Amino acid sequence: MKATRYYGKHDIRTDDIPEPVVSAGYVKVRNEWTGICGTDLHEYDDGPMFCPAPGATHPLTGMSLPIVLGHEIAGVVAEIGEGVTKVQVGDRVAVEPYxxxxxxxFCLAGRYNxxxxxxxxxxxxxxxxxxxxxxxxERFVHPLGDLSTEVGALVxxxxVAHHAIxxxxxxxxxxxxVIGAGPIGLFVTAILRAIGVETIYNVEISAIRKAKAQASGSTLVIDPTQENAVAKIHELTGxxxxxxxxxAVGASPALQTAIDVTKTGGNVVNISIWSHKAEIDLFxxxxxxxxxxxxxxYCNDHTxxxxxxxxxxxxxVEQYITGRISAKDVIEKGLEQLIHNKEENVKILVHP
Structure with missing residues (x-):
């Protein structure tokens, strides 16, 4: 089968490799759509980070480079292994890629993430x-019912957003x-609104992303280049x-803003994956x-x-799909687009 694999920083190639074999307790999925994640961007531009280093193998899987990329997976069940009862051939599913x-x-305590x-x-x-x-x-393959696999690729x-909430x-x-209105910031906003959070303030500088935050359910979007976001949120909350x-930015000023706008005794959740040290005032x-x-x-969040x-x-949620490409175009029309035109894109989906 054709597979797009990561060999190292700025080195991604499409190869012919054997199809994976299904065994007892496992499910084989014909992939239809897979989203490009910010983690994929980090691997491509800065990595390897989560991928094994050159010459190294993963301690559990034994995998080494090259690695087939893509973990925001949705497709159709093609084959089931012995003992599988959760899904049937032909079911649309989202894959929890663990x-x-x-x-x-931690696994024994149910915190497998x-x-x-x-x-x-x-x-x-x-x-x-x-x-x-x-x-x-099997336990990491989740039926979508009537939902499309395009929506499934957003699950x-x-x-990630649901677990943070x-x-x-x-x-x-x-x-x-919510500080930042990139993909995860937008998804946090949408889920907060879905579960009944009454007031949601977003802090974002991009005009395009400000509009997307409003469409996601923001009460008010504040541009920190135009006004003091901390002072404004304190004013609005008495x-x-x-x-x-x-x-949801991965920058020290954003984390400091999140801390400063939170009430005494409140909670701040850092969602971003950081590739550098944070500098914040802890006092x-x-x-x-x-x-x-x-x-x-995530952990028990897909369902x-x-x-x-x-x-x-x-x-x-279809509004967040800003591109659909084939795997052969994943560099030029996918990764490079998200790096250099990230304000215009939320999720680009890849079809194999």
């Missing part, structure tokens, strides 16, 4: 989505701030600040007992996201 050890203290040996399809395990077929463990990044502890009727804030965080929370990927989509609470 390979975990099932033995460490922080498995000490965790690997991801499309990064450190085989069967990435930029190929004709993927194979995943994985929506699950769960980690925040936010409740319906509370207030939130000096109290928001109950929770989400940092305000300590003096006001603000809790800074890390969040990684909840699919339910929100099926019930119509999470609406109009």
């Amino acid at each position: 390979v975990v050890c099932n033995e460490c203290e 922080i498995c000490t040996k965790a690997a991801f399809l499309g990064l450190s395990a085989g069967s990435g989505g930029f190929a004709e077929y993927s194979v995943a463990e 994985e990044p929506l699950a 769960v980690r925040s502890g936010v409740q319906p009727g509370q207030t939130a701030a 000096g109290r600040g928001v109950d929770v804030a989400f940092e 305000g965080l300590v003096a006001r007992e603000v809790t800074l929370i890390g969040t990684l990927a 909840a996201v699919i339910k929100l989509l099926q019930e119509g609470k999470l609406k109009d």
Whole structure:
């Protein structure tokens, strides 16, 4: 089968490789659409980060470069292994792209996203989505029902946003701030609105992304180049600040803003993957007992996201699909577009 593989920084090639083989307890998926993630951009432009380093192998999967890219996977079940009952051949599904050890203290506690040996399809395990077929463990293959596989390809990044929201502890009727209106910031905004968060302030400088934040359910979008976002949010909340804030930029000023707009005793969730050290003033965080929370990927979030989509609470998600390309064009029309024209794009989907 054709597969688009990562060999190292700025080195991606399309190869002919054998189809993956399905075994007991596993599902073979004919990939239809796979989203390009910010993590893929980091791998391409800065990496390897999650992919194994040249000459190294992953401790759980034994995989080494080259790796088939793509982990925001949706497709149709092509074959099921012995003992599989969750799905049937022909079902549309979204793939949760984990390979975990099932033995460490975190797996045993149900927090498999922080498995000490965790690997991801499309990064450190085989069967990435930029190929004709993927194979995943049954529990990580989620039926989409009547949802399209284009929408299905958005489930994985929506699950990232959903997990961050769960980690925040936010409740319906509370207030939130989302710093940054890239893909994850937009998805956080949309899900906050879907679960009944009453007031959502977004902080963003791009005119295009400000409009997208409004379309996602923002109460007000504040441009920090035009006014002081911290002062404005404190004014709007009577000096109290928001109950929770989400940092979705990966820059120190954004994280500082998230801390500064949060109420005393409130929660800040850092979603971004950082490739450099953050520089923030911790005095305000300590003096006001603000809790800074890390969040990684997702854990038992895919089903909840699919339910929100099926019930119509999470609406109009097709608006986030800003491009559809073939795997052979993933560099020029995908990765390079998202790096150099990121303001105009949210999600570019790849068809193998």
